Amino acid sequence: xxxxxxxxxxxxxxxxxxxxxxxxxxxxxxxxxxxxxxxxxxxxxxxxxxxxxxxxxxxxxxxxxxxxxxxxxxxxxxxxxxxxxxxxxxxxxxxxxxxxxxxxxxxxxxxxxxxxxxxxxxxxxxxxxxxxxxxxxxxxxxxxxxxxxxxxxxxxxxxxxxxxxxxxxxxxxxxxxxxxxxxxxxxxxxxxxxxxxxxxxxxxxxxxxxxxxxxxxxxxxxxxxxxxxxxxxxxxxxxxxxxxxxxxxxx
Amino acid sequence: xxxxxxxxxxxxxxxxxxxxxxxxxxxxxxxxxxxxxxxxxxxxxxxxxxxxxxxxxxxxxxxxxxxxxxxxxxxxxxxxxxxxxxxxxxxxxxxxxxxxxxxxxxxxxxxxxxxxxxxxxxxxxxxxxxxxxxxxxxxxxxxxxxxxxxxxxxxxxxxxxxxxxxxxxxxxxxxxxxxxxxxxxxxxxxxxxxxxxxxxxxxxxxxxxxxxxxxxxxxxxx
Numbered sequence: 043x044x045x046x047x048x049x050x051x052x053x054x055x056x057x058x059x060x061x062x063x064x065x066x067x068x069x070x071x072x073x074x075x076x077x078x079x080x081x082x083x084x085x086x087x088x089x090x091x092x093x094x095x096x097x098x099x100x101x102x103x104x105x106x107x108x109x110x111x112x113x114x115x116x117x118x119x120x121x122x123x124x125x126x127x128x129x130x131x132x133x134x135x136x137x138x139x140x141x142x143x144x145x146x147x148x149x150x151x152x153x154x155x156x157x158x159x160x161x162x163x164x165x166x167x168x169x170x171x172x173x174x175x176x177x178x179x180x181x182x183x184x185x186x187x188x189x190x191x192x193x194x195x196x197x198x199x200x201x202x203x204x205x206x207x208x209x210x211x212x213x214x215x216x217x218x219x220x221x222x223x224x225x226x227x228x229x230x231x232x233x234x235x236x237x238x239x240x241x242x243x244x245x246x247x248x249x250x251x252x253x254x255x256x257x258x259x260x261x262x263x264x265x266x267x268x269x270x271x272x273x274x275x276x277x278x279x280x281x282x283x284x285x286x287x288x289x290x291x292x293x
Numbered sequence: 294x295x296x297x298x299x300x301x302x303x304x305x306x307x308x309x310x311x312x313x314x315x316x317x318x319x320x321x322x323x324x325x326x327x328x329x330x331x332x333x334x335x336x337x338x339x340x341x342x343x344x345x346x347x348x349x350x351x352x353x354x355x356x357x358x359x360x361x362x363x364x365x366x367x368x369x370x371x372x373x374x375x376x377x378x379x380x381x382x383x384x385x386x387x388x389x390x391x392x393x394x395x396x397x398x399x400x401x402x403x404x405x406x407x408x409x410x411x412x413x414x415x416x417x418x419x420x421x422x423x424x425x426x427x428x429x430x431x432x433x434x435x436x437x438x439x440x441x442x443x444x445x446x447x448x449x450x451x452x453x454x455x456x457x458x459x460x461x462x463x464x465x466x467x468x469x470x471x472x473x474x475x476x477x478x479x480x481x482x483x484x485x486x487x488x489x490x491x492x493x494x495x496x497x498x499x500x501x502x503x504x505x506x507x508x509x510x511x512x513x514x515x
Binding site: 140156198199 | 419
């Protein structure tokens with residue numbers, strides 16, 4: 043029997059008033075995939091992640107997780123299966139830690155309150171240890187550097203053992219010297235086989251971490267393939283134009 | 294014309310001013326009790342989607358914010374008994390007038406504070422599966438109450454000063470006792486100066502604490 047795709051987005055439509063963000067975007071992802079999404083700014087890369095997290099309404103289409111209907115339109119409304127939503131985790135550009143809770147409580151709040159997970163503290167300490175943050179367990183977010191905050195945010199998302207982890211420009215707000223520590227954590231997760239969907243502007247990092255690169259523009263997927271193809275040898279003219287422009291800017 | 298300041302009579306009657314101060318503090322304390330609790334309830338009503346809840350709350354807040362406190366006190370004292378056939382202790386009326394006034398202002402403070410919770414915090418909650426009461430209790434409220442604290446404290450001491458208006462309806466507060474003393478001793482300048490100093494001595498430290506708290510919040514937010 044063929045195993046269901048981890049994530050399947052089918053004919054996704056999304057518009058804000060007159061502005062169409064997605065015009066029938068389709069995309070599928072296997073368990074072993076680490077998908078990096080690239081594309082022009084304002085093209086809806088972050089919106090796509092937010093939709094997969096269940097944070098946005100959609101205008102049409104459907105999303106499946108593990109072959110089960112996760113997000114769909116029904117009776118003019120967006121229906122989200124919250125059981126499936128709980129299996130997706132997300133890390134945001136601006137950390138979104140809870141400022142009034144210390145680091146340990148940031149990690150344990152959701153597991154304890156929503157799932158009644160026992161020994162959440164031990165698990166949290168193990169994660170902090172793994173990311174080199176054990177000494178900060180009792181510190182507050184305002185006392186941490188941006189890089190540390192983002193590593194905490196990743197640990198917090200991991201507390202719920204997500205089947206899929208979304209990263210929305212997680213290094214864009216960081217000072218350049220702090221980017222590496224966050225990317226190192228993500229590489230470590232990749233080595234452990236964590237399925238990820240990543241939006242980033244760092245093409246070098248994209249090449250290192252991606253198993254597949256998706257170029258999305260004009261509301262659809264334009265090109266989808268291994269990084270060597272999409273970044274180095276794009277098959278579609280529109281992708282080539284974008285990649286050349288991005289790399290030209292870097293030089 | 295030479296006027297010789299004579300504080301002797303004021304010092305001699307300081308115990309009366311003290312009794313008045315206790316009444317003022319009692320009014321302020323009870324008004325704050327109403328203001329902090331009813332204010333929160335009204336704030337929730339202001340945010341309600343149902344007009345049945347939202348409109349009366351809006352009307353109440355605007356009524357209290359757009360009329361002088363002096364008139365509110367007088368209205369509660371003279372008009373409520375006649376209109377509603379409700380004759381109660383003047384102190385109760387004073388507490389009600391000041392308390393509801395404070396509730397209206399605090400409701401605005403709470404509402405603004407709840408609105409100031411960044412959208413990202415809600416996103417984070419959704420991504421972590423924190424919903425309903427857990428989200429309110431552990432994320433929205435702690436955030437909002439911190440944001441509201443300086444406003445609530447400022448409103449709280451403002452009502453302490455506004456409470457002087459109840460002297461007009463013969464509640465024996467600090468202002469009332471001061472007025473009596475000034476008339477008895479023919480020493481209005483000295484008496485009112487001391488009364489003002491007492492109001493100031495209570496309000497100023499709290500005002501300073503509010504400034505400290507605000508400065509600390511600014512640091513934490515940064």
